Amino acid sequence: MDELFWSIARTSGIISLCLLTGSLLLGIMARSGRSFGALSRYTQSLLxxxxxxxxxxxxALHVIALLADSYARVHLIDLLIPFFGEYRPFWQGLGTVGLLLMLAVSLTGLLRQRLSLPVFRGIHLASYLLWPIAVAHGLGNGSDAGAVWYRVITVVSIALVAAAGIWRLTGNYADHASARRLAREGAKP
Incomplete structure (x- = not known):
């Protein structure tokens, strides 16, 4: 039975990281105010x-499977207090920090309409910290971290996020975001 939980933990962790990568990329695109290819801004936001x-x-499935797998030696306390786990405490601790950041960012997303914009954006910016922590956790603690296919996924993810980050820092991105903000406020750029 532990093999089943281990397989579920591995698979769900990898899928979660891929989805997190996609979410980060879509968030960067949505923040720009531009549509991307055939995707409207609404579709980008929905995705x-x-x-x-x-x-x-x-x-959550990743964590539940690890808790159920006796070989993994993950305990409830490990989900709250990072860096004290039995197996590779540093890498496991990064997973805990990533999970807590993920919950904070997700909660602000769900409560966006009830939070002030500065609070929402301030907490949501933790995504830029969450993502590399999740990548490092997978590389340091993942059973498949040494597999070529996993490294290819990781390198492609890093390249895509780096390209999106560079694009976000370009003047073109900033000019477009400024123009959008000015238009929203009723001024002309």
């Missing part, structure tokens, strides 16, 4: 939220 929610659900 961003859907990927985020699915990532959280798969992360």
């Amino acid at each position: 961003h939220r859907s990927f985020s929610l699915l990532s959280v659900l798969f992360a």
Whole structure:
């Protein structure tokens, strides 16, 4: 039975990370105010939220499977206090930190209409910290981290997020976001 839980934990962790990558990319695109290819801004936003929610659900499945797997030696306390786990405490601790950040970011997404924009954005910016922590957790603690296919997924994910991050920092992105903000406020750029 432990093999089943281990397989579920591995698979759900990888799927969660891929969905988190997609969510981060879609969030960067949505924040730009531009449509991307055939995707409207509404569709981008809907996909961003859907990927985020699915990532959280798969992360929850990952954690539940690890708790059920006696070989993994993960305990409830490990979900709250990072870096004290029995197996690779540093890498497991990154998973705990990532999980807690994921919950905070997801909760702000769900409560967006009830939070001030600065609070929402401030907490939501933790996504830029959450994602590399999740990647590092997978590389340091993942059973498949040494597999070529896993490394290819990781390298492609890093390249995509790096490209999106560079694009976000370009003047073109900033100019477009500024123009959108000015238009929203009723001024001309």
